[in-house]
Amino acid sequence: MKSESLLFGTKEWAPHTFNYISGCSNDCVYCYAKEMAIRFKRKSADNWRIEEPVSLEKRSFGKRNGTIMIPSSHDITVSNLDKSVEVLSALLESGNNVLVVTKAHPCCIDRLVTVFESHRANMEIRFTVGSANSTVLKIWEPGAPSFEERLEALRRAFDARFVTSVSCEPLLDEDFDTLYAQVAPFVTTAIWVGKMNAAYRRVRVNVDGAFDERYLDALVASQSDEKILELYQRYRNKPNIAWKESIKKVALRHGVWSDESANGS
Numbered sequence: 546m547k548s549e550s551l552l553f554g555t556k557e558w559a560p561h562t563f564n565y566i567s568g569c570s571n572d573c574v575y576c577y578a579k580e581m582a583i584r585f586k587r588k589s590a591d592n593w594r595i596e597e598p599v600s601l602e603k604r605s606f607g608k609r610n611g612t613i614m615i616p617s618s619h620d621i622t623v624s625n626l627d628k629s630v631e632v633l634s635a636l637l638e639s640g641n642n643v644l645v646v647t648k649a650h651p652c653c654i655d656r657l658v659t660v661f662e663s664h665r666a667n668m669e670i671r672f673t674v675g676s677a678n679s680t681v682l683k684i685w686e687p688g689a690p691s692f693e694e695r696l697e698a699l700r701r702a703f704d705a706r707f708v709t710s711v712s713c714e715p716l717l718d719e720d721f722d723t724l725y726a727q728v729a730p731f732v733t734t735a736i737w738v739g740k741m742n743a744a745y746r747r748v749r750v751n752v753d754g755a756f757d758e759r760y761l762d763a764l765v766a767s768q769s770d771e772k773i774l775e776l777y778q779r780y781r782n783k784p785n786i787a788w789k790e791s792i793k794k795v796a797l798r799h800g801v802w803s804d805e806s807a808n809g810s
Protein backbone atom coordinates (compact mmCIF):
# COMPACT_ATOMS: atom_id res chain seq x y z
CA MET A 546 0.00 0.00 0.00
CA LYS A 547 1.23 3.48 -0.87
CA SER A 548 0.73 6.51 1.36
CA GLU A 549 -0.77 8.56 -1.51
CA SER A 550 -3.49 5.95 -2.15
CA LEU A 551 -4.88 6.06 1.40
CA LEU A 552 -8.43 7.29 1.94
CA PHE A 553 -8.66 9.95 4.63
CA GLY A 554 -11.18 11.88 6.70
CA THR A 555 -14.80 10.80 6.46
CA LYS A 556 -14.07 8.77 3.28
CA GLU A 557 -12.31 6.19 5.46
CA TRP A 558 -15.70 5.46 6.99
CA ALA A 559 -18.43 6.13 4.45
CA PRO A 560 -18.82 7.34 0.85
CA HIS A 561 -21.60 9.79 1.78
CA THR A 562 -22.24 12.37 4.51
CA PHE A 563 -25.42 14.17 5.57
CA ASN A 564 -25.57 17.39 7.63
CA TYR A 565 -28.46 19.66 8.59
CA ILE A 566 -27.08 22.13 11.18
CA SER A 567 -24.60 24.99 10.85
CA GLY A 568 -22.38 25.24 13.94
CA CYS A 569 -21.79 22.92 16.88
CA SER A 570 -22.19 23.57 20.60
CA ASN A 571 -19.40 21.12 21.45
CA ASP A 572 -17.01 23.78 20.07
CA CYS A 573 -13.95 21.52 19.80
CA VAL A 574 -10.82 23.62 19.37
CA TYR A 575 -9.37 21.23 16.73
CA CYS A 576 -12.56 21.07 14.62
CA TYR A 577 -12.04 20.80 10.86
CA ALA A 578 -15.63 21.92 10.09
CA LYS A 579 -15.19 25.02 12.26
CA GLU A 580 -11.95 25.92 10.52
CA MET A 581 -13.63 25.63 7.11
CA ALA A 582 -16.67 27.66 8.24
CA ILE A 583 -14.40 30.46 9.49
CA ARG A 584 -12.23 30.41 6.35
CA PHE A 585 -15.29 30.69 4.10
CA LYS A 586 -16.88 33.31 6.39
CA ARG A 587 -19.99 31.27 7.16
CA LYS A 588 -19.23 31.44 10.89
CA SER A 589 -16.80 33.11 13.28
CA ALA A 590 -14.63 31.69 16.06
CA ASP A 591 -17.17 33.11 18.53
CA ASN A 592 -20.47 32.05 16.99
CA TRP A 593 -19.56 28.55 15.75
CA ARG A 594 -21.06 27.20 18.98
CA ILE A 595 -24.50 28.56 18.05
CA GLU A 596 -26.40 25.85 16.16
CA GLU A 597 -28.59 27.02 13.27
CA PRO A 598 -30.80 24.69 11.24
CA VAL A 599 -30.07 24.36 7.55
CA SER A 600 -33.02 24.16 5.16
CA LEU A 601 -33.91 20.61 4.14
CA GLU A 602 -35.86 21.76 1.12
CA LYS A 603 -34.54 20.23 -2.09
CA ARG A 604 -32.48 17.67 -0.14
CA SER A 605 -32.79 14.08 -1.26
CA PHE A 606 -33.45 11.38 1.34
CA GLY A 607 -33.46 8.61 -1.26
CA LYS A 608 -31.53 5.38 -1.17
CA ARG A 609 -27.81 5.83 -1.79
CA ASN A 610 -25.23 3.36 -2.85
CA GLY A 611 -23.18 2.93 0.32
CA THR A 612 -23.28 4.02 3.94
CA ILE A 613 -24.21 7.58 4.93
CA MET A 614 -22.21 9.10 7.78
CA ILE A 615 -24.43 11.42 9.80
CA PRO A 616 -23.52 14.01 10.90
CA SER A 617 -19.99 14.95 9.80
CA SER A 618 -19.81 18.72 10.37
CA HIS A 619 -21.83 19.08 13.60
CA ASP A 620 -23.14 16.75 16.30
CA ILE A 621 -26.45 15.36 17.49
CA THR A 622 -27.18 17.49 20.55
CA VAL A 623 -30.14 18.18 22.81
CA SER A 624 -31.02 21.33 20.85
CA ASN A 625 -31.19 19.57 17.46
CA LEU A 626 -32.42 16.15 18.63
CA ASP A 627 -35.91 16.46 17.12
CA LYS A 628 -34.48 17.43 13.76
CA SER A 629 -31.90 14.64 13.98
CA VAL A 630 -34.66 12.07 14.54
CA GLU A 631 -36.61 13.50 11.59
CA VAL A 632 -33.60 13.29 9.24
CA LEU A 633 -32.51 9.84 10.40
CA SER A 634 -36.08 8.54 10.05
CA ALA A 635 -36.30 9.77 6.46
CA LEU A 636 -32.94 8.25 5.49
CA LEU A 637 -33.67 4.92 7.18
CA GLU A 638 -37.19 4.68 5.77
CA SER A 639 -35.60 4.87 2.29
CA GLY A 640 -33.54 1.78 3.10
CA ASN A 641 -30.20 3.49 3.72
CA ASN A 642 -27.44 2.24 5.97
CA VAL A 643 -26.33 4.99 8.34
CA LEU A 644 -23.26 5.50 10.48
CA VAL A 645 -24.12 7.90 13.32
CA VAL A 646 -20.97 9.62 14.62
CA THR A 647 -21.37 11.53 17.86
CA LYS A 648 -19.80 12.70 21.10
CA ALA A 649 -22.91 11.20 22.58
CA HIS A 650 -25.05 13.24 24.89
CA PRO A 651 -26.63 10.36 26.88
CA CYS A 652 -30.24 11.57 26.53
CA CYS A 653 -29.74 11.78 22.75
CA ILE A 654 -28.51 8.19 22.63
CA ASP A 655 -31.46 7.10 24.79
CA ARG A 656 -33.86 8.63 22.29
CA LEU A 657 -32.08 7.21 19.22
CA VAL A 658 -31.93 3.65 20.51
CA THR A 659 -35.60 3.80 21.47
CA VAL A 660 -36.91 5.37 18.26
CA PHE A 661 -34.74 3.32 15.89
CA GLU A 662 -34.86 -0.07 17.59
CA SER A 663 -36.48 -1.61 14.50
CA HIS A 664 -33.70 -0.17 12.27
CA ARG A 665 -30.82 -1.68 14.24
CA ALA A 666 -29.67 -3.73 11.25
CA ASN A 667 -29.12 -0.54 9.21
CA MET A 668 -27.55 1.65 11.85
CA GLU A 669 -24.15 1.77 13.55
CA ILE A 670 -23.40 4.28 16.32
CA ARG A 671 -19.79 5.50 16.60
CA PHE A 672 -18.80 7.27 19.81
CA THR A 673 -16.00 9.82 19.52
CA VAL A 674 -13.78 9.93 22.58
CA GLY A 675 -10.08 10.78 22.60
CA SER A 676 -9.30 10.43 26.29
CA ALA A 677 -10.67 8.70 29.38
CA ASN A 678 -9.96 11.86 31.38
CA SER A 679 -12.81 14.40 31.51
CA THR A 680 -10.43 17.22 32.46
CA VAL A 681 -8.51 16.60 29.25
CA LEU A 682 -11.72 16.44 27.20
CA LYS A 683 -12.85 19.79 28.65
CA ILE A 684 -9.67 21.51 27.41
CA TRP A 685 -10.18 20.38 23.82
CA GLU A 686 -13.97 19.95 23.57
CA PRO A 687 -15.42 22.49 26.02
CA GLY A 688 -19.11 21.98 25.21
CA ALA A 689 -19.10 18.20 24.78
CA PRO A 690 -20.17 15.53 27.29
CA SER A 691 -17.72 14.23 29.89
CA PHE A 692 -15.97 10.88 29.52
CA GLU A 693 -18.33 9.34 32.06
CA GLU A 694 -21.37 10.53 30.09
CA ARG A 695 -20.00 9.19 26.80
CA LEU A 696 -19.11 5.84 28.36
CA GLU A 697 -22.62 5.59 29.81
CA ALA A 698 -24.12 6.44 26.39
CA LEU A 699 -21.94 3.78 24.73
CA ARG A 700 -23.00 1.21 27.30
CA ARG A 701 -26.70 2.03 26.71
CA ALA A 702 -26.38 1.58 22.95
CA PHE A 703 -24.51 -1.70 23.50
CA ASP A 704 -27.17 -2.91 25.97
CA ALA A 705 -29.84 -2.01 23.41
CA ARG A 706 -28.00 -4.36 20.98
CA PHE A 707 -26.95 -1.73 18.47
CA VAL A 708 -23.77 -2.08 16.44
CA THR A 709 -21.26 0.13 18.27
CA SER A 710 -17.79 1.48 17.56
CA VAL A 711 -15.49 4.13 19.00
CA SER A 712 -13.41 6.80 17.32
CA CYS A 713 -10.32 7.82 19.29
CA GLU A 714 -9.50 10.48 16.72
CA PRO A 715 -7.94 12.67 17.64
CA LEU A 716 -6.18 11.03 20.56
CA LEU A 717 -6.02 13.70 23.26
CA ASP A 718 -3.48 12.21 25.63
CA GLU A 719 -0.97 9.38 25.94
CA ASP A 720 -3.04 7.13 28.18
CA PHE A 721 -4.64 5.06 25.44
CA ASP A 722 -4.42 1.92 27.59
CA THR A 723 -7.00 3.27 30.05
CA LEU A 724 -9.31 4.47 27.29
CA TYR A 725 -9.11 1.14 25.48
CA ALA A 726 -9.79 -0.86 28.64
CA GLN A 727 -12.87 1.23 29.48
CA VAL A 728 -14.57 1.26 26.07
CA ALA A 729 -13.59 -2.12 24.57
CA PRO A 730 -16.19 -4.19 26.48
CA PHE A 731 -19.01 -2.21 24.81
CA VAL A 732 -17.69 -2.10 21.23
CA THR A 733 -19.08 -4.61 18.74
CA THR A 734 -16.97 -3.62 15.71
CA ALA A 735 -13.87 -1.44 15.93
CA ILE A 736 -11.99 1.17 17.93
CA TRP A 737 -10.51 3.65 15.47
CA VAL A 738 -7.31 5.42 16.45
CA GLY A 739 -5.92 8.59 14.85
CA LYS A 740 -3.71 11.62 15.44
CA MET A 741 -4.73 15.27 15.53
CA ASN A 742 -4.25 16.66 12.03
CA ALA A 743 -2.88 20.16 11.32
CA ALA A 744 -3.04 20.84 15.05
CA TYR A 745 -1.35 24.27 15.35
CA ARG A 746 -2.96 25.80 12.26
CA ARG A 747 -6.44 24.59 13.06
CA VAL A 748 -6.44 25.56 16.73
CA ARG A 749 -5.05 29.01 15.96
CA VAL A 750 -7.83 29.69 13.45
CA ASN A 751 -10.55 28.22 15.67
CA VAL A 752 -9.85 29.99 18.94
CA ASP A 753 -8.35 33.20 17.61
CA GLY A 754 -5.29 33.07 19.86
CA ALA A 755 -7.23 32.29 23.05
CA PHE A 756 -5.73 28.88 23.76
CA ASP A 757 -2.77 27.93 25.93
CA GLU A 758 -0.36 26.53 23.34
CA ARG A 759 1.51 24.55 25.96
CA TYR A 760 -1.33 22.02 25.60
CA LEU A 761 -0.68 21.90 21.87
CA ASP A 762 3.06 21.50 22.35
CA ALA A 763 2.49 18.58 24.71
CA LEU A 764 -0.09 16.94 22.45
CA VAL A 765 2.02 17.20 19.30
CA ALA A 766 5.04 15.82 21.20
CA SER A 767 2.89 12.90 22.41
CA GLN A 768 2.10 12.07 18.76
CA SER A 769 5.67 12.01 17.47
CA ASP A 770 6.54 9.19 15.06
CA GLU A 771 8.41 7.42 17.85
CA LYS A 772 5.42 7.44 20.21
CA ILE A 773 2.91 6.54 17.50
CA LEU A 774 5.08 3.60 16.38
CA GLU A 775 5.28 2.36 19.94
CA LEU A 776 1.47 2.51 20.20
CA TYR A 777 1.06 0.81 16.82
CA GLN A 778 3.38 -2.03 17.76
CA ARG A 779 1.57 -2.66 21.03
CA TYR A 780 -1.95 -2.71 19.52
CA ARG A 781 -1.41 -3.89 15.95
CA ASN A 782 -2.53 -7.44 16.68
CA LYS A 783 -5.74 -6.52 18.50
CA PRO A 784 -8.61 -7.54 16.21
CA ASN A 785 -10.83 -4.64 17.34
CA ILE A 786 -8.32 -1.86 16.54
CA ALA A 787 -8.55 0.09 13.26
CA TRP A 788 -5.93 2.68 12.30
CA LYS A 789 -6.80 6.01 10.73
CA GLU A 790 -4.81 7.33 7.79
CA SER A 791 -2.65 9.57 10.03
CA ILE A 792 -1.25 6.50 11.81
CA LYS A 793 -1.06 4.28 8.74
CA LYS A 794 1.15 6.93 7.16
CA VAL A 795 3.59 6.82 10.08
CA ALA A 796 3.74 3.01 9.95
CA LEU A 797 4.21 3.08 6.15
CA ARG A 798 6.94 5.73 6.38
CA HIS A 799 8.87 3.54 8.80
CA GLY A 800 8.30 0.32 6.85
CA VAL A 801 6.30 -1.48 9.55
CA TRP A 802 2.74 -1.25 8.18
CA SER A 803 1.02 -4.61 7.97
CA ASP A 804 -2.26 -5.12 6.11
CA GLU A 805 -3.06 -7.75 8.73
CA SER A 806 -3.45 -4.87 11.18
CA ALA A 807 -5.87 -3.12 8.82
CA ASN A 808 -9.13 -4.04 10.53
CA GLY A 809 -12.01 -1.87 9.42
CA SER A 810 -10.22 -0.28 6.48
Ligand code: SF4
Nearest residue numbers: 569572573576618619
Ligand atom coordinates in the same frame (compact mmCIF):
# COMPACT_ATOMS: atom_id res chain seq x y z
S1 SF4 B 1 -18.28 17.62 17.68
FE1 SF4 B 1 -17.37 17.50 15.64
S2 SF4 B 1 -18.38 19.09 14.47
FE2 SF4 B 1 -18.78 19.54 16.63
S3 SF4 B 1 -17.19 21.01 17.19
FE3 SF4 B 1 -16.48 18.92 17.72
S4 SF4 B 1 -15.27 18.22 15.96
FE4 SF4 B 1 -16.54 19.99 15.30
